[in-house]
Amino acid sequence: MKITKHSGDIVEFNPDKLKNSLLKSGASAIVVDNILHEIKKQMYEGIATKHIYKMAFSLLKKTANSHAARYNLREAIRLLGPAGFFFEKYIARLFASEQYQTITNMTLQGKCVLHEIDVLIKKNECISMVECKYHLGRDAASDVKVPMYILSRFNDLKERHHTIFDKRDSISKCWIVTNNRFTTDAVDFSNCSGLSLLSWNYPEGNNLKTKNDTYYLYPVTCLTTLSIAEKDKLLILDVILVKEIINNSDSLEKIGLSPNRIKHVLKEASELCRYI
Structure with a gap:
């Protein structure tokens, strides 16, 4: 059976790919098989992958x-x-979570111009700049122009000393992070130029997905027991991770949740962060 991807491409439905993603959610093999059976009954030729995702999400939530x-x-x-x-x-x-010191949103003077840096990190006396490339569209990718541009900014900054974590700090490494993916050319150029990359699926075995499962870095936006407005309120309170709710349930009171709602949210948060 053919399905329609987010990009509009028509591809053959791969039940094994869906099964693997369902198993990674922590659901048992029996539950996953039942969900697959239910989804297959409702599928039709050319169905959009987003509809398959919605069905899977709804069935998992049950x-x-x-x-x-x-x-x-x-x-x-x-x-x-x-x-x-x-x-x-x-x-x-x-x-x-990996024992780096961090600072966000800092402006530094380069050799030629000023630069606004998304994140600065320090570990073992090595200071790195981290540039974040957020994409709203699921199929958007960071192409080779992104590392080429960021490399020029890095080169302008590493020529000078800065007051970051201490006086006379120097930046010696550069990361580029995206919530989606990098094109092949972007990866090749970055590897050749000494830039470090991190995306949803890169590098293999140590990407955003695997880091989440290893360190329980689930953002509060993934919780199903909160509305979008409630999640936004938590983000404004600087509550970014689910584990921060477990350690600070007062934040749930601050956004107006009832004791019963708080109980359900904490139950989901605890189950989510206990999974390996």
């Missing part, structure tokens, strides 16, 4: 909110936009 939340991870990261400001904070949290 089994456990945390399964649906985990399955919703990529969309949840996209919901940290559209301005990208909260995505930058999320990326800073990601590096902090």
